[in-house]
Amino acid sequence: MTRNETSKPHWRPAHEADLSAIVAIAARIHPDLPERPEVFAEKMRLCPDGCRVLIANGAIVGYGLAHPWMQHRIPPLDAFLHRLPEPADCLYVHDVAVLPDHRGGIARAYLDDIGRLAQSARIAMLALVSVYATRPLWERLGFRAVNADAELRGKLASYGDSATYMLRDVAATYRPARFRLTRP
Numbered sequence: 001m002t003r004n005e006t007s008k009p010h011w012r013p014a015h016e017a018d019l020s021a022i023v024a025i026a027a028r029i030h031p032d033l034p035e036r037p038e039v040f041a042e043k044m045r046l047c048p049d050g051c052r053v054l055i056a057n058g059a060i061v062g063y064g065l066a067h068p069w070m071q072h073r074i075p076p077l078d079a080f081l082h083r084l085p086e087p088a089d090c091l092y093v094h095d096v097a098v099l100p101d102h103r104g105g106i107a108r109a110y111l112d113d114i115g116r117l118a119q120s121a122r123i124a125m126l127a128l129v130s131v132y133a134t135r136p137l138w139e140r141l142g143f144r145a146v147n148a149d150a151e152l153r154g155k156l157a158s159y160g161d162s163a164t165y166m167l168r169d170v171a172a173t174y175r176p177a178r179f180r181l182t183r184p
């Protein structure tokens, strides 16, 4: 393997020991949407397969957090999930955040992993809340904005004015991943 290949950013599963790096990146990228470290830790515990970190030159430079959930329901920011729905009808992408110097093809790679994970778990939909005018980016990755009813709009409020709830059908897109969703 060449030096270039080893330093190429890649996603790997997040571990408990990665929490402080994740929290530091979140504080830098999302200063207006703060969440407690325990809230991140709970997601990593409930859905280790959906929570991944981006490694570049041996350092954590980004993270992605996703977990099974129900369509049209939005977990409030900075709140505990307590337990995952069983059965779930979507994988909810809570956040993908990457330090500016390492962006480019990164969200696509994470969503590929999450799409395959969904397929393995026989979950047909990915869901997320787009913030900071990222809607065109998510549309490029196959998500479509959903018309929010009053209840959904109320839940979106904590994510800021530009927040948009989006869904992506992955049923026909991916072959199952080699990993399966594990539950605590």
Ligand SMILES: CC(C)(COP(=O)(O)OP(=O)(O)OC[C@H]1O[C@@H](n2cnc3c(N)ncnc32)[C@H](O)[C@@H]1OP(=O)(O)O)[C@@H](O)C(=O)NCCC(=O)NCCS
Pocket: 029, 095, 096, 097, 098, 099, 102, 103, 104, 105, 106, 107, 108, 109, 128, 129, 130, 131, 132, 134, 136, 137, 138, 140, 141
């Ligand atoms: C969101 C984020 C993770 C995206 O990372 P990234 O590596 O730049 O994303 P990608 O390059 O994989 O982008 C995915 C696709 O969207 C496209 N895209 C990127 N920005 C776009 C834009 N403004 N409009 C339309 N398409 C866009 C990319 O070209 C790519 O398409 P392609 O693979 O066909 O070329 C990164 O910008 C980030 O950390 N932002 C701050 C945190 C944030 O906003 N997170 C999302 C919260 S909802």
